Amino acid sequence: MKKETRKQEITRVAAKLFKEKGYTAVTMRDLAAEMGIKAASLYNHIDSKQTILQNIIITIAEDFTNGMQAITSLECSSLQKLEKIIALHIKIATTNANGLAALNSDWMHLKHKLDYYLKLRQDYENNVKHIIQNGIAKHEIKNIDPDVMVFSMLTTLRSLYLWIPKKEIASIEDLKASLTKILLTGINK
Amino acid sequence: MKKETRKQEITRVAAKLFKEKGYTAVTMRDLAAEMGIKAASLYNHIDSKQTILQNIIITIAEDFTNGMQAITSLECSSLQKLEKIIALHIKIATTNANGLAALNSDWMHLKHKLDYYLKLRQDYENNVKHIIQNGIAKHEIKNIDPDVMVFSMLTTLRSLYLWIPKKEIASIEDLKASLTKILLTGINK
């Protein structure tokens, strides 16, 4: 593990504050105080508040895109692919819960890269939908409105960042098992 | 339907803007412009930006609390109660999607009533959990970690406001049916 650069440290601390109060409500003075320095000093390491947000969000969005690319190229059933998607979300939520919060709550405050983000997000959703549609066609998945399935599954997975930090590390595997059961087989006995 | 007061109109328009940009990013000038008046004029009808947020959030939180109270006092199975909860969320999301957005994204910016809101929210979650635990005890519901079930179900339902405005009014009943199937019986055939 390489030593964290000052820029990375700022990005990490910013993500934590963004999660607590939201991008707009966090001031550069707040961020500086949390780092133990003055606001002006931040600008030796970063260009602007906006680029901090950009770095946080785009990094994660690309992580999801890469993860999805790996999954779609797998030779396996639709249900197995959905399982891999659940695992992908759990992994990213475990690694970077604060960044995910910013992605989920503050993406609309992106400036230059807003369109790029929206495209990555749309592509990702389309991929999930295609997997589900394939599963329906192959009679692996119940014939329910695929849009509702995508919505239900992705909103749960996208909210994991709210929840995972409260769990013990050891129980992440349990969470994965429970969540897979709930999302893929339902709770009705 | 009574005619909307100016205060109600401000609250409604504010909720719409809060949904788009978040509470902190919306200025009183933005709100005034959307109303076609000047910022100073708003203060003849409302006390502060903060009380607008408060009115939006607390009204909805109390709607949920009242709805839950009605459900818990019903004499029916746990699954039927969960179905009623789904219906409650769909109803409120249909009636007031913008207000729900503020509740979900901006509750942390409440000042005086933050603790009150958090209590209502916690009580609500506890009620859902008890219903599920009862269902497990009576073998109506699979024996999966009830916390994960509550999380999965409520995060989906809490996000409905993002989704319902995109649907046709006529398809709300379809949505309810699909969502009930997905949340209560899963998608695995």
Added chain:
DNA sequence: GTCTATACCTGGATAGAC
């Protein structure tokens, strides 16, 4: 009920010393 004018404060960001 809305306006203009304005008070007062806090935000992001820069300049230049150390």
Added chain:
DNA sequence: GTCTATCCAGGTATAGAC
């Protein structure tokens, strides 16, 4: 790499005329 000092834009809110 961090500091102090500062700029200036834009925020909430009030006073008082119409």
